[in-house]
Amino acid sequence: MTYELSETPQAAPGGTTPARHGHRLRWNKVPEVTAYFWIIKVLCTTVGETAADLLNEKAGLGLTGVSVLMSVLLAAVLVVQFRTTSYRAGVYWLAVALISVVGTLISDNLTDNMGVPLETSTTVFALVLAVVFVVWYRRERTLSIHSIDTTSRESFYWLAVLFTFALGTAAGDLASEGMNLGYWLSAVLFALVIAAVAVAHFALGLDAVWSFWIAYILTRPLGASIGDYLSQPNAAGGLGLGTVVTSVLFLAVILGLVVYLTVTRKDVAEPEGVARQAA
Numbered sequence: 108m109t110y111e112l113s114e115t116p117q118a119a120p121g122g123t124t125p126a127r128h129g130h131r132l133r134w135n136k137v138p139e140v141t142a143y144f145w146i147i148k149v150l151c152t153t154v155g156e157t158a159a160d161l162l163n164e165k166a167g168l169g170l171t172g173v174s175v176l177m178s179v180l181l182a183a184v185l186v187v188q189f190r191t192t193s194y195r196a197g198v199y200w201l202a203v204a205l206i207s208v209v210g211t212l213i214s215d216n217l218t219d220n221m222g223v224p225l226e227t228s229t230t231v232f233a234l235v236l237a238v239v240f241v242v243w244y245r246r247e248r249t250l251s252i253h254s255i256d257t258t259s260r261e262s263f264y265w266l267a268v269l270f271t272f273a274l275g276t277a278a279g280d281l282a283s284e285g286m287n288l289g290y291w292l293s294a295v296l297f298a299l300v301i302a303a304v305a306v307a308h309f310a311l312g313l314d315a316v317w318s319f320w321i322a323y324i325l326t327r328p329l330g331a332s333i334g335d336y337l338s339q340p341n342a343a344g345g346l347g348l349g350t351v352v353t354s355v356l357f358l359a360v361i362l363g364l365v366v367y368l369t370v371t372r373k374d375v376a377e378p379e380g381v382a383r384q385a386a
Contacts, residue, residue, distance in 0.1 A: 134193035135376035136255045137264065140319065143374055145326065147200060147364050152330025154357045155207025155272065157338050159215065161350035162208075170220055174212045181205040189261060194376060196369045200361065206265070210272025211331070218280065225281040232274035239267050240320075250316050253376065271320075275327020283332055289344045290336035297329040 138144055162173040184202045191198060214232070217223040243263035244250055255264050283293040301322050308318035338353040339345025348356075368374050 134256065135253060136188075136191070136194055136199075136261050137252050137376070138194055138196065138199065138368075138374035139376050140252070141374055143364060143368060145322075147361055148203070148323070149326050149330045149333070150357045150361045150364075151200065151204045151207045152272070152275070152327045153334035153337075154204055154354055154361065155211045155327075156276070156331040156334035157350045157354045157357070159208050159211040160338065161354055163215075164350070170212065170216050174209070174216060177205060177208045177212060181209050185265060188265075189258065194374075196365050196374065200365050202265070203268070204361065206269050207272050207327075210269055210327075211276045213269075213273045214276035214280070218277075225277055225285045229274065229277040229281050232270055232277055236267065236270040236274055236324075239263065239270060243267065250320065252319065267320075268323075271324045272327050275324055276331060279328025279331040282328065283335065290332050290339065291344070294329055294332035294336060297325050297332060301325045301329065 159173065159177075162168055162177075163170055168176065181202070184198065184205055188195075188198050188202050214228055217228045218225060240250060243260075247254075247260055247263065252264065255261050279293060279297070282288050282296065283290050288296065304313070304318055304321050304325070307313040308315060334353060334357075336345050337348045338350045339347070341347045
């Protein structure tokens with residue numbers, strides 16, 4: 108999706124607009140949603156899947172140990188992200204990569220350590236994400252990512268991102284494993300649904316903000332299915348590249364793209380008030 112008409116705060120009775128919570132920043136804290144955004148997002152979701160498996164199986168930390176380690180790293184990076192006054196490609200995408208791993212681990216812990224069925228975890232994550240969106244909208248009167256310019260909005264944004272990854276992980280596992288579709292067929296299925304959302308947005312006028320968030324959720328199981336297909340052994344329906352090769356390969360591509368965007372600033376959002384490119 109290339110362009111979005113960003114939502115703006117609705118006027119309250121008396122002609123005033125709702126107060127923004129937190130310090131107002133001139134610049135948006137997230138990137139413009141271009142092709143680069145979606146490519147890196149899918150790559151990050153793939154790394155989130157393979158890196159979680161790699162740390163769990165190869166490093167011998169176990170799900171609990173890996174979860175604690177990655178949560179601490181994510182918290183540290185988010186502190187840096189919140190303290191920046193504008194979008195910084197390196198910090199932002201490092202946070203996305205780490206939150207992808209943590210979101211995956213949340214779902215895996217529920218399934219593997221606690222025995223929660225995938226149907227249940229998928230439903231619960233969907234409900235929690237819906238609550239986040241409702242509270243976010245009631246407080247800020249917008250869910251647009253083009254107005255992430257206060258601490259409050261940024262907090263809601265990252266909380267929503269976390270649960271999109273957890274939901275996407277559970278839904279992806281449910282499709283590929285619970286429904287026995289396999290990794291490749293699951294990837295094709297989610298890609299087709301994302302394409303349908305794009306058609307609904309551009310051809311049928313589906314709201315741009317909701318189009319973005321639906322696609323954002325669906326890219327998680329898409330990336331996870333691709334990662335599993337590449338890394339899992341042939342006997343399990345994969346290509347057998349392994350988690351190490353797959354993780355290193357995708358991390359290298361992500362690094363290259365982030366360095367490119369840092370230098371060119373092609374995904375830096377315009378200040379508020381200028382026509383916004385979108386999701």
